[in-house]
Amino acid sequence: MAEQLVSRDKPRLLLHACCAPCSSSVVERLSADYAITILFYNPNIHPRSEHDKRRDELIRWGKQVRVPVLVEAYAADDWFAAVAGFEQEPERGERCTICYRLRLQRCAERARAEGFTWFTTVLSISPHKDAERINRLGSEIAAASGCSFYCANFKKQGGFQRSLELSRQYGFYRQNYCGCTFSRRESERRRQQRSAGRT
Numbered sequence: 093m094a095e096q097l098v099s100r101d102k103p104r105l106l107l108h109a110c111c112a113p114c115s116s117s118v119v120e121r122l123s124a125d126y127a128i129t130i131l132f133y134n135p136n137i138h139p140r141s142e143h144d145k146r147r148d149e150l151i152r153w154g155k156q157v158r159v160p161v162l163v164e165a166y167a168a169d170d171w172f173a174a175v176a177g178f179e180q181e182p183e184r185g186e187r188c189t190i191c192y193r194l195r196l197q198r199c200a201e202r203a204r205a206e207g208f209t210w211f212t213t214v215l216s217i218s219p220h221k222d223a224e225r226i227n228r229l230g231s232e233i234a235a236a237s238g239c240s241f242y243c244a245n246f247k248k249q250g251g252f253q254r255s256l257e258l259s260r261q262y263g264f265y266r267q268n269y270c271g272c273t274f275s276r277r278e279s280e281r282r283r284q285q286r287s288a289g290r291t
């Protein structure tokens with residue numbers, strides 16, 4: 093990936109990101125037209141050690157490609173309070189809507205406070221994420237924030253495949269669950285079912 097060229101002519105975009113693998117092809121795609129700053133705000137990620145691992149990988153890669161990375165403090169209590177009552181929802185259910193909204197809301201607040209014209213998120217790169225829902229939430233939040241939300245489905249047009257290629261190229265750590273303790277449990281259950289099916 094070419095180093096990011098910072099140009100005064102490009103509109104500034106604050107990109108919410110959950111990890112380096114999901115950020116890579118999105119940054120590659122957007123950096124021709126936007127001056128990107130990444131925001132790492134993911135109070136959903138559990139445990140803390142996993143949060144820090146994903147954060148540090150993203151910071152390392154940001155330095156490598158010269159994309160600034162802003163980091164928010166780990167606020168797991170806020171996340172657990174926000175999803176209270178929705179713990180048993182399956183992945184892609186209502187708990188995820190709350191989780192997307194919380195992170196997009198914070199990204200919009202930082203974007204407005206720091207003079208960005210645009211904000212968006214890498215989340216739609218994942219085949220497990222509902223881009224339509226993310227875009228609807230982002231647009232709703234944008235209407236109240238004074239910044240514009242960049243609607244996208246980053247997994248399309250080979251975006252997800254490209255993120256796999258870039259992950260190999262940069263030697264990224266790739267997690268095997270979305271982030272929260274509930275998704276971790278679900279992923280572990282699926283893994284056990286697969287291995288039981290093989291025996």
Ligand code: SF4
Binds near residue numbers: 189274
């Ligand atoms: S599965 Fe992922 S998107 Fe859904 S609540 Fe958990 S961390 Fe958030």
